[in-house]
Amino acid sequence: MIKFSKQQLKIPQMSKPVYLVTGGMSKFDRAIPEKRTEELVIDAFLEAAEFIKKSPEELKSYIHSCYYGHFADHFGDQLLGEAVIHDRLGLDPLGNVGIKTGGATGGSTIWEAYKAVASGYSDTVLAMGWERMDEVPTDEGNHYIASAADKDWETPMGHIYTGYYAVMAQKYWQVFGKEEESFRRTLAEIAVKNKGYARMNPHAQSPMKITVEDVLNSPIVAHPLRALDCCLMSVGASCVILADEKTAYELTDNPLLLYSSAGSHTLRVADRRDMDIPLLPNESPDQYKDLGKRFPGGDRYPGFTGFLAARMAAYYAYGMAGIVDPNEDLDIVELHDAFTISDIQTYEDIGIRPYGEGRTYVESGECYHTNPFTGKPGKLPANLSGGLIGNMHAVGATGIMQVVEVAQHIWGRWGEMHADEAKWKRFNRVKPDDWTNLQVVGAKRGLAISHAGVGSHVTATVLMHPDHQLERRG
Amino acid sequence: MSVENRGKVRVENGRYRVTGNFHYAYPNDPIRDETGKLLGVTNPADMTHIHAYGGEAPFFENLSKGKLLATKCANPKCDAHNSIFIPYRIHCPDCLTRCEQIDITKLAQKGASVHTFMITERTGAFNTLDKPIRFVNVEFEGVSTILMGYLSVGEPRIGMKVIPIFQTKNPTYTIMDLSWVPQGTNEADLPEGFSF
Numbered sequence: 001m002i003k004f005s006k007q008q009l010k011i012p013q014m015s016k017p018v019y020l021v022t023g024g025m026s027k028f029d030r031a032i033p034e035k036r037t038e039e040l041v042i043d044a045f046l047e048a049a050e051f052i053k054k055s056p057e058e059l060k061s062y063i064h065s066c067y068y069g070h071f072a073d074h075f076g077d078q079l080l081g082e083a084v085i086h087d088r089l090g091l092d093p094l095g096n097v098g099i100k101t102g103g104a105t106g107g108s109t110i111w112e113a114y115k116a117v118a119s120g121y122s123d124t125v126l127a128m129g130w131e132r133m134d135e136v137p138t139d140e141g142n143h144y145i146a147s148a149a150d151k152d153w154e155t156p157m158g159h160i161y162t163g164y165y166a167v168m169a170q171k172y173w174q175v176f177g178k179e180e181e182s183f184r185r186t187l188a189e190i191a192v193k194n195k196g197y198a199r200m201n202p203h204a205q206s207p208m209k210i211t212v213e214d215v216l217n218s219p220i221v222a223h224p225l226r227a228l229d230c231c232l233m234s235v236g237a238s239c240v241i242l243a244d245e246k247t248a249y250e251l252t253d254n255p256l257l258l259y260s261s262a263g264s265h266t267l268r269v270a271d272r273r274d275m276d277i278p279l280l281p282n283e284s285p286d287q288y289k290d291l292g293k294r295f296p297g298g299d300r301y302p303g304f305t306g307f308l309a310a311r312m313a314a315y316y317a318y319g320m321a322g323i324v325d326p327n328e329d330l331d332i333v334e335l336h337d338a339f340t341i342s343d344i345q346t347y348e349d350i351g352i353r354p355y356g357e358g359r360t361y362v363e364s365g366e367c368y369h370t371n372p373f374t375g376k377p378g379k380l381p382a383n384l385s386g387g388l389i390g391n392m393h394a395v396g397a398t399g400i401m402q403v404v405e406v407a408q409h410i411w412g413r414w415g416e417m418h419a420d421e422a423k424w425k426r427f428n429r430v431k432p433d434d435w436t437n438l439q440v441v442g443a444k445r446g447l448a449i450s451h452a453g454v455g456s457h458v459t460a461t462v463l464m465h466p467d468h469q470l471e472r473r474g
Numbered sequence: 475m476s477v478e479n480r481g482k483v484r485v486e487n488g489r490y491r492v493t494g495n496f497h498y499a500y501p502n503d504p505i506r507d508e509t510g511k512l513l514g515v516t517n518p519a520d521m522t523h524i525h526a527y528g529g530e531a532p533f534f535e536n537l538s539k540g541k542l543l544a545t546k547c548a549n550p551k552c553d554a555h556n557s558i559f560i561p562y563r564i565h566c567p568d569c570l571t572r573c574e575q576i577d578i579t580k581l582a583q584k585g586a587s588v589h590t591f592m593i594t595e596r597t598g599a600f601n602t603l604d605k606p607i608r609f610v611n612v613e614f615e616g617v618s619t620i621l622m623g624y625l626s627v628g629e630p631r632i633g634m635k636v637i638p639i640f641q642t643k644n645p646t647y648t649i650m651d652l653s654w655v656p657q658g659t660n661e662a663d664l665p666e667g668f669s670f
Binding site for chain 1: 492505507513514517519525527530534553559560561563567589590591592593594595596597598599600601602603607609612618619620621622623624632648649669
């Protein structure tokens with residue numbers, strides 16, 4: 001589909017507002033051989049209950065239906081793993097369903113849970129995601145992940161999903177990055193930032209104090225991407241509880257409004273057809289007329305350089321939440337930094353920067369907690385959790401982790417949840433001497449983007465303090 | 475256990491007829507830590523799946539005959555009328571009518587161009603390509619999609635003219651029977667089993 005009907009561009013209108021009540025996360029790591037998946041899931045649930053000072057029994061008594069994000073059954077060699085988890089959480093005989101949309105599984109799980117509350121089916125729901133990618137060696141894991149590409153047309157070629165994405169990276173690198181050394185360094189800055197922020201996160205799998213040179217000297221994966229440009233392969237779980245207004249205020253005095261949307265595009269990048277760029281509210285119709293002149297080769301949209309699914313998810317979510325300019329209306333974002341270059345592509349897809357100019361978000365310093373050039377707070381900090389590069393990519397849990405992290409900033413409790421000495425000790429991790437509270441002071445609204453592979457599925461979840469609502473558009 | 479007599483499949487009267495072994499059972503092993511504490515077990519699995527190509531079967535069959543097939547929307551009422559698709563699509567993605575099959579071998583042999591590419595040393599399990607792998611995404615004149623493939627000769631660059639080669643000797647009947655080489659490549663330089 002390359003043209004949209006009026007019906008397809010409708011901004012979703014839910015029957016009732018939906019609130020985020022609480023959320024929790026387990027430890028994330030490359031391997032956790034001492035725990036079964038159900039133990040990680042229960043760790044996340046217990047943290048969510050404790051966060052609002054409820055016992056697990058009390059919190060469970062509110063749950064009416066459950067949404068489980070778990071991408072890759074074959075990693076754990078267990079079909080219907082959702083039923084196992086549901087039973088171990090003691091939530092039978094409530095209805096539950098498994099959700100699988102590749103790397104966007106966590107975000108899609110929230111999307112489904114959101115609709116269940118918004119429709120009135122349930123007053124309170126559990127959205128829980130997990131993945132355990134440690135039960136096969138890495139090359140078999142790569143094969144399994146590559147099975148998420150087209151099994152006849154792509155997977156036989158190398159059985160390496162990174163490769164199917166890397167052709168997009170190469171195109172972006174040549175067209176919009178113009179193969180400039182300065183652009184390559186900007187990519188490296190993203191890895192330095194996210195690995196560095198992961199140092200402040202006790203949950204994080206890959207905290208590292210590194211330099212741009214470390215990234216540029218790390219082993220090459222697929223030019224121009226190097227090992228430190230790439231996301232992690234992780235084990236862990238995360239969850240959120242969503243509720244309608246009445247129930248949310250029964251459970252906590254500080255719930256957050258939540259809006260969730262989704263977009264999609266072809267599984268095979270090969271199948272993408274040329275189309276006009278759908279515009280976001282902070283863009284103008286003439287804005288991209290000379291894109292191909294400014295960036296030769298960049299006139300094909302979405303081509304191999306843009307993620308239409310991300311743009312559509314942002315279009316719907318911004319309309320629902322009343323966001324006009326994400327730079328002005330949002331205070332914090334968690335983006336799907338599967339690779340440093342895809343992070344930059346996403347800045348453009350969701351309107352933080354125009355197409356072709358994503359790098360300036362990093363180069364301006366506004367994506368940092370503290371702008372390194374001005375010493376003032378970054379205008380729109382990104383991935384303070386460490387993201388997929390520094391924190392984790394336990395696929396089914398990732399999009400949910402992002403929402404929990406954003407919410408903790410808006411609740412003003414990020415420091416509390418990341419400083420806790422007992423948690424660092426429980427996770428067998430050493431809190432750094434220079435631990436810094438990355439709380440975004442005064443955060444009112446935030447966004448999480450959950451993204452599958454080469455862009456087949458993307459979700460956008462907006463969180464907003466109820467005292468700082470915007471006017472819905474459309 | 476020997477993996478001889480690995481499973482084979484035929485279709486007779488519209489049904490799969492299988493012979494041989496489709497799975498092999500192996501004993502598991504305990505997983506212990508340094509202290510000897512039991513943490514889990516290995517679960518060996520060796521099995522063969524069966525997969526139907528359905529309406530795409532002509533594409534894979536014809537690679538072994540040195541032909542590159544695509545499809546075209548032949549519905550004059552559709553916005554995508556005359557759009558050419560490769561990867562081969564059985565149905566038009568817009569109107570969902572069954573597409574018309576077309577042979578684009580000559581179009582490809584005139585010279586397709588590399589839209590983008592990547593080179594990687596990393597692969598997953600079951601990879602059969604020599605490393606590094608040079609992926610190329612190939613653009614054809616008048617075709618609305620961009621086909622993914624692999625380059626067998628030379629180093630890729632964006633805009634490079636390439637032509638298809640086909641594994642006509644001992645074909646696998648998979649996408650691996652199609653590869654690409656720079657325009658002007660000599661037949662003697664092609665990989666074993668491939669021809670123009």
